[in-house]
Structures are given as C-alpha cells and as structure tokens.
Amino acid sequence: MLNPKKIEQVIQQIQDSLPQGLKDLGQDAEAKLKQTLQAQLAKLDLVTREEFDVQTQVLMRTREKLVELEKRVDELLAQQNKA
Structure with a gap:
C-alpha cells in the first residue's frame, strides 16, 4: 500500500538533519x-x-458514458416531440 522508497526518502531526510552524535546511534534507531x-x-x-x-x-x-447517454436521451426526446 505504501511506497517503501518514499518512506526511505523521508527517513533519510530526517537522518540528514540530525546532529552527528544522534546519527551515530546506529541501525536500531x-x-x-x-x-x-x-x-x-x-x-x-x-x-x-x-x-x-x-x-x-x-x-x-x-x-x-454519461455524456453519451445524455445525448441519446436528448435525441429520443426530440424524436418524441416531433411525433
């Protein structure tokens, strides 16, 4: 459902904005x-x-399809009014 690449990009942006000390917390974080x-x-x-x-x-x-049906109904009504 969710795009893993987008999640990775968001995570990378967050990590890039962190100070170096926090970046070193490792893979668990x-x-x-x-x-x-x-x-x-x-x-x-x-x-x-x-x-x-x-x-x-x-x-x-x-x-x-709706537009086509509306045109068809208009045509039928026009024929009915002529008769």
Missing part, C-alpha cells in the same frame, strides 16, 4: 524510526498512486 513511520502512515488509510490512477480512469470512462 533507524529500524525503530522506519517501524514507527510505517505504522503511523498505515493509520492514515491512504490509497496508492496506482489505485488513484485506476479510479481516475474509471471516473473518466463513466463521465464519457
């Missing part, structure tokens, strides 16, 4: 930070970019 970030981001109920793009395409197709 990095692992805990990753775990905490992943847990907090998972709570946000986000969708992936892929899911968003798929739903955008579905919405576009639905709108196109």
Whole structure:
C-alpha cells in the first residue's frame, strides 16, 4: 500500500538533519524510526498512486458514458416531440 522508497526518502531526510552524535546511534534507531513511520502512515488509510490512477480512469470512462447517454436521451426526446 505504501511506497517503501518514499518512506526511505523521508527517513533519510530526517537522518540528514540530525546532529552527528544522534546519527551515530546506529541501525536500531533507524529500524525503530522506519517501524514507527510505517505504522503511523498505515493509520492514515491512504490509497496508492496506482489505485488513484485506476479510479481516475474509471471516473473518466463513466463521465464519457454519461455524456453519451445524455445525448441519446436528448435525441429520443426530440424524436418524441416531433411525433
């Protein structure tokens, strides 16, 4: 669900902003930070970019069909009014 590369980038930015003494705390702190970030981001109920793009395409197709149906209804109403 979440992009691990983005999480890595955020963690790296946080680490880069820390003073050297804190950077030396080691891999345990990095692992805990990753775990905490992943847990907090998972709570946000986000969708992936892929899911968003798929739903955008579905919405576009639905709108196109709606426009076609509206045109067809208008044509049928026009024919009915002529009769």
